[in-house]
Amino acid sequence: MTAYSDLMAFQRETEALAQVMGRLGWDQETMMPSGAAAQRAEEMGALETVLHARRTDQRLGDWLEHAVAPDDVAAANLRHIRRSFERSRRVPARLASELARVTSRAQGIWAEARANEDVAGFLPILSEVVALRREEGAALGEGADVYDALLEGYEPGTTSSELTAMFTALRPRLVALRDRVLSAPEPAQLTGIFPEEGQMILADVCARAFGYDFTRGRLDKAVHPFSSGSGLDVRITTRTNPADPFNCIYSTIHEVGHATYEQGIDSAHFLTPLGQGASMGVHESQSRIYENQLGRSRAFTGWLYGRMRDIFGDFGIDGEDAFYRAINRVSPGFIRTEADEVQYNLHVLLRFDLEQALMRGDLQVQELEAAWNDRFLADFGRPVDRPSHGLLQDVHWSVGLFGYFPTYSLGNVYAGCLHDAMRRALPDLDGDLARGDASGAVQWLRDRLQRHGGLREPRDTVADAIGGGPSEGPLLDYLETKFGSLYLA
Amino acid sequence: MTAYSDLMAFQRETEALAQVMGRLGWDQETMMPSGAAAQRAEEMGALETVLHARRTDQRLGDWLEHAVAPDDVAAANLRHIRRSFERSRRVPARLASELARVTSRAQGIWAEARANEDVAGFLPILSEVVALRREEGAALGEGADVYDALLEGYEPGTTSSELTAMFTALRPRLVALRDRVLSAPEPAQLTGIFPEEGQMILADVCARAFGYDFTRGRLDKAVHPFSSGSGLDVRITTRTNPADPFNCIYSTIHEVGHATYEQGIDSAHFLTPLGQGASMGVHESQSRIYENQLGRSRAFTGWLYGRMRDIFGDFGIDGEDAFYRAINRVSPGFIRTEADEVQYNLHVLLRFDLEQALMRGDLQVQELEAAWNDRFLADFGRPVDRPSHGLLQDVHWSVGLFGYFPTYSLGNVYAGCLHDAMRRALPDLDGDLARGDASGAVQWLRDRLQRHGGLREPRDTVADAIGGGPSEGPLLDYLETKFGSLYLA
Structure with a gap:
């Protein structure tokens, strides 16, 4: 249970930070002053870096290896986290950053x-x-x-x-x-x-x-x-x-x-x-x-x-x-x-x-x-x-x-x-x-x-x-x- | 110069994340729906955890040790970062978290x-x-x-x-x-x-x-x-x-x-x-x-x-x-x-x-x-x-x-x-x-x-x-x- 609860505590922060990214996106389309775009790009870029690091954090691998799911809900959580972790790790950092750069342009x-x-x-x-x-x-x-x-x-x-x-x-x-x-x-x-x-x-x-x-x-x-x-x-x-x-x-x-x-x-x-x-x-x-x-x-x-x-x-x-x-x-x-x-x-x-x-x-x-x-x-x-x-x-x-x-x-x-x-x-x-x-x-x-x-x-x-x-x-x-x-x- | 530019690249992300915290605070006082307060506390708490970790990151100590300031601006940047780093590190994590908890209450x-x-x-x-x-x-x-x-x-x-x-x-x-x-x-x-x-x-x-x-x-x-x-x-x-x-x-x-x-x-x-x-x-x-x-x-x-x-x-x-x-x-x-x-x-x-x-x-x-x-x-x-x-x-x-x-x-x-x-x-x-x-x-x-x-x-x-x-x-x-x-x- 410890691995699972540690994992979920970490995941909860990641989910909260992902919500923050959503707030920034909403603000950009509704409230943000026109001259703030360059700063917003830096803000979202920095937060994306944090999120990417969390989604590929090696501790996830360790927790996933040892976590035991006591019920269906926990099993589903593990399934989601494992899928995200494995997908994120398969993409080389160089490719992810190249994609971000090229698609933005x-x-x-x-x-x-x-x-x-x-x-x-x-x-x-x-x-x-x-x-x-x-x-x-x-x-x-x-x-x-x-x-x-x-x-x-x-x-x-x-x-x-x-x-x-x-x-x-x-x-x-x-x-x-x-x-x-x-x-x-x-x-x-x-x-x-x-x-x-x-x-x-x-x-x-x-x-x-x-x-x-x-x-x-x-x-x-x-x-x-x-x-x-x-x-x-x-x-x-x-x-x-x-x-x-x-x-x-x-x-x-x-x-x-x-x-x-x-x-x-x-x-x-x-x-x-x-x-x-x-x-x-x-x-x-x-x-x-x-x-x-x-x-x-x-x-x-x-x-x-x-x-x-x-x-x-x-x-x-x-x-x-x-x-x-x-x-x-x-x-x-x-x-x-x-x-x-x-x-x-x-x-x-x-x-x-x-x-x-x-x-x-x-x-x-x-x-x-x-x-x-x-x-x-x-x-x-x-x-x-x-x-x-x-x-x-x-x-x-x-x-x-x-x-x-x-x-x-x-x-x-x-x-x-x-x-x-x-x-x-x-x-x-x-x-x-x-x-x-x-x-x-x-x-x-x-x-x-x-x-x-x-x-x-x-x-x-x-x-x-x-x-x-x-x-x-x-x-x-x-x-x-x-x-x-x-x-x- | 490498230590200084690495330090400043890291610091730039930290500054951007601190700005994000400011956006959340603004939103909370102006736009946030009344029922979102509990979620906002989680969002700001997660971001604060990220910011605290960055402000006490051991790499800052290494960079500060090796960074050379080429001019007044760089010297001032180093002064600010050093002050923040040293202050943050003097406060035990236990005390910081206790302060956050007690003052919130x-x-x-x-x-x-x-x-x-x-x-x-x-x-x-x-x-x-x-x-x-x-x-x-x-x-x-x-x-x-x-x-x-x-x-x-x-x-x-x-x-x-x-x-x-x-x-x-x-x-x-x-x-x-x-x-x-x-x-x-x-x-x-x-x-x-x-x-x-x-x-x-x-x-x-x-x-x-x-x-x-x-x-x-x-x-x-x-x-x-x-x-x-x-x-x-x-x-x-x-x-x-x-x-x-x-x-x-x-x-x-x-x-x-x-x-x-x-x-x-x-x-x-x-x-x-x-x-x-x-x-x-x-x-x-x-x-x-x-x-x-x-x-x-x-x-x-x-x-x-x-x-x-x-x-x-x-x-x-x-x-x-x-x-x-x-x-x-x-x-x-x-x-x-x-x-x-x-x-x-x-x-x-x-x-x-x-x-x-x-x-x-x-x-x-x-x-x-x-x-x-x-x-x-x-x-x-x-x-x-x-x-x-x-x-x-x-x-x-x-x-x-x-x-x-x-x-x-x-x-x-x-x-x-x-x-x-x-x-x-x-x-x-x-x-x-x-x-x-x-x-x-x-x-x-x-x-x-x-x-x-x-x-x-x-x-x-x-x-x-x-x-x-x-x-x-x-x-x-x-x-x-x-x-x-x-x-x-």
């Missing part, structure tokens, strides 16, 4: 290239990032698949072949649904100007409707919406655009999904490896089920219509049904982050296939733009019109996030399964949502999934919640039913 | 005792704190005076005998001035309600007038005004009370004094030991000269009167002269933090003498209340009416801050000297201040003092700025002239 070059539609200006640094991440993947994998080794960092216990099976089943039905929907008449679109103060009031109302605990968090504006922190301090941000209140509302509900997951974890796991969401994919399942299956449902949007009218008066959409259609409007577009439920996963699948090929050496960086554009034409039925609508649109690859994209679609698949099970368990859910009351849904997710944090492996976390292995079927059925009735009825 | 007990006017409830824990700090002072002093060893932590290079000489000269003239002023007719007092939004606009206007750089800082509301951070990120807070806009304005100007000092330090000292104010006393000289000699001057208050009327309309004070008198109103009071320029230092001198006696064992904690009340009667001419107006009023002793109080009065003495020299160098200063332009004064302070940061010892920092050794004379002359003309003319 690459992010700036990417932003400039995107602004200038300049693919050629981005590819050289992307090649460097790709080479370094392939090297890292090889070190992490120790002979196993490079891409799976990277994926493991975001979605432990999940392999690319499992995802490929899932996504291969998704793609044709999504392409077909997209085709049919976009051939149907377009519904009315929201127009007009919606004052930002009113949007923030709505954001607050929606956050509360979805169970966000403001005594352990706060809601601010930022350029990019995000959720930050675990435990007793989980903060979210949203953004406002006078022409697009839906963006503010649904960004907020999405982040509330992430945040209430963290807030819903059993306090026994506070500042332990279990005190955070199980994986990126499981996290995304929470944000997406809040945002889409619940937040964009006919029942909830009916209630939301009333709140919109309370704040903005008559805004030109006549009735709850038209409002529901406007919110769930599907239109041709190039940008993943703006995509509707029907098309979103097609964007992700495209990136998943391309990044696997890049990591495995089956696709060269010089061939990437052509590959992107070919695939986009095949799945979306029209050509990419400019690089910022194509391969320059996402920041992810510039900062080395290979293996991250598929967790978005995995999260949607999980959300589909959870929604299916939740509907069976809560027959009156729509009645509640129609009154703006998502507490039943939130409580169901909390009891079945959120409270366990990282206790179980990600896939098992979802499987236990739904009572069986997750699959893509429920998501597809849900989408075909919903958008069938919206567009094809 | 004592702060809560003090707050409750103050609320309940319960001296007896506070004295037992105060005895513990006193005993621990005496033990620490003995360890730090290694045979030298216990109080001086503690004072050295706040005001390096200054001894209690120097301060005693200065304060012994201050006290009778201040007591006499207080007597004469309080015998004169009272000037008109500000009354009415001043909306808090208007106060915050004024706070912003005043901060800008005194050169606060908002691109490297920000102004928020908090329960207690403070300045936090160094380098490129120096944030201030203020507070608002609808009945008392002067509190908001002068708290802001005071904190701007601290903050612009930090902002005015030569960027060459960024994230080095020289990149912060020279000491608590020198810091206080900046905050007090901004607040009092400049901010409460007839010239500046004349301009401020116009800004108050712009925002609040006619608020019942008729004309600049009456406004100046209202701002500089002297009235009987018990509380140090609310004291005017005439009485403030008498509060400090009382504490200085009592805390020296406590630390040297010449006064027992059980005798403290009687000693406080006797001294208060002697210097303020009336008895303390309740403990929260007496020895329970300040948090300082509960958190172990013995040796800190005198830096407040030392700062006022330094401010008097700097003001005297500044007036000689800037004959048109009042003309500028009457237009709300403090830039000449700010620039003079920056050139003569602020930019050097910790390059020189605190007293030398002031002596170099004023061209000679500092003394209490200029402060006394200034106070007698100002309040003589206000009350006795």
Whole structure:
């Protein structure tokens, strides 16, 4: 027991320091004065050095060797710490620091290239990032698949072949649904100007409707919406655009999904490896089920219509049904982050296939733009019109996030399964949502999934919640039913 | 050179981590959700553990032994690092952790005792704190005076005998001035309600007038005004009370004094030991000269009167002269933090003498209340009416801050000297201040003092700025002239 309790005392400090890093990131995006960026980089760099040293500290190896797990919780803690320790030690310090240096530079070059539609200006640094991440993947994998080794960092216990099976089943039905929907008449679109103060009031109302605990968090504006922190301090941000209140509302509900997951974890796991969401994919399942299956449902949007009218008066959409259609409007577009439920996963699948090929050496960086554009034409039925609508649109690859994209679609698949099970368990859910009351849904997710944090492996976390292995079927059925009735009825 | 550059690279990270601690403190007072306090304590505790380990790291001893200083700046850096290292190592880890534990507990007990006017409830824990700090002072002093060893932590290079000489000269003239002023007719007092939004606009206007750089800082509301951070990120807070806009304005100007000092330090000292104010006393000289000699001057208050009327309309004070008198109103009071320029230092001198006696064992904690009340009667001419107006009023002793109080009065003495020299160098200063332009004064302070940061010892920092050794004379002359003309003319 001594080795285990020493280990956990050390780990608790590491978790607390990791939370501090989260505070700095939050502050940077919300409160930090513009002229403080150079200092913030030094502050975060120094803290990262401390964290890296702790994560590779040789004492961890000794404690792990002698620690005995008295119960499931302890076994799970040891599993997390061992995985982190072994992964951290496999990456040579030289490579880790090179990656930090190059990706930091690459992010700036990417932003400039995107602004200038300049693919050629981005590819050289992307090649460097790709080479370094392939090297890292090889070190992490120790002979196993490079891409799976990277994926493991975001979605432990999940392999690319499992995802490929899932996504291969998704793609044709999504392409077909997209085709049919976009051939149907377009519904009315929201127009007009919606004052930002009113949007923030709505954001607050929606956050509360979805169970966000403001005594352990706060809601601010930022350029990019995000959720930050675990435990007793989980903060979210949203953004406002006078022409697009839906963006503010649904960004907020999405982040509330992430945040209430963290807030819903059993306090026994506070500042332990279990005190955070199980994986990126499981996290995304929470944000997406809040945002889409619940937040964009006919029942909830009916209630939301009333709140919109309370704040903005008559805004030109006549009735709850038209409002529901406007919110769930599907239109041709190039940008993943703006995509509707029907098309979103097609964007992700495209990136998943391309990044696997890049990591495995089956696709060269010089061939990437052509590959992107070919695939986009095949799945979306029209050509990419400019690089910022194509391969320059996402920041992810510039900062080395290979293996991250598929967790978005995995999260949607999980959300589909959870929604299916939740509907069976809560027959009156729509009645509640129609009154703006998502507490039943939130409580169901909390009891079945959120409270366990990282206790179980990600896939098992979802499987236990739904009572069986997750699959893509429920998501597809849900989408075909919903958008069938919206567009094809 | 290698030992020196290795040392400075290590130190730079330590400085950056210390800045992170400052961010957490700022966040706690301004942004942190109420329910996050327990987590924040863990975060700051973990970071403090990291900082303590770095400040006592044996490598520092090795580097210090071999480092060669190529110039004055390097010599000053080595002086600071050596002082910190030696002080940190003299305090046994057991004692440091006991002090942290006991003072953390004592702060809560003090707050409750103050609320309940319960001296007896506070004295037992105060005895513990006193005993621990005496033990620490003995360890730090290694045979030298216990109080001086503690004072050295706040005001390096200054001894209690120097301060005693200065304060012994201050006290009778201040007591006499207080007597004469309080015998004169009272000037008109500000009354009415001043909306808090208007106060915050004024706070912003005043901060800008005194050169606060908002691109490297920000102004928020908090329960207690403070300045936090160094380098490129120096944030201030203020507070608002609808009945008392002067509190908001002068708290802001005071904190701007601290903050612009930090902002005015030569960027060459960024994230080095020289990149912060020279000491608590020198810091206080900046905050007090901004607040009092400049901010409460007839010239500046004349301009401020116009800004108050712009925002609040006619608020019942008729004309600049009456406004100046209202701002500089002297009235009987018990509380140090609310004291005017005439009485403030008498509060400090009382504490200085009592805390020296406590630390040297010449006064027992059980005798403290009687000693406080006797001294208060002697210097303020009336008895303390309740403990929260007496020895329970300040948090300082509960958190172990013995040796800190005198830096407040030392700062006022330094401010008097700097003001005297500044007036000689800037004959048109009042003309500028009457237009709300403090830039000449700010620039003079920056050139003569602020930019050097910790390059020189605190007293030398002031002596170099004023061209000679500092003394209490200029402060006394200034106070007698100002309040003589206000009350006795």
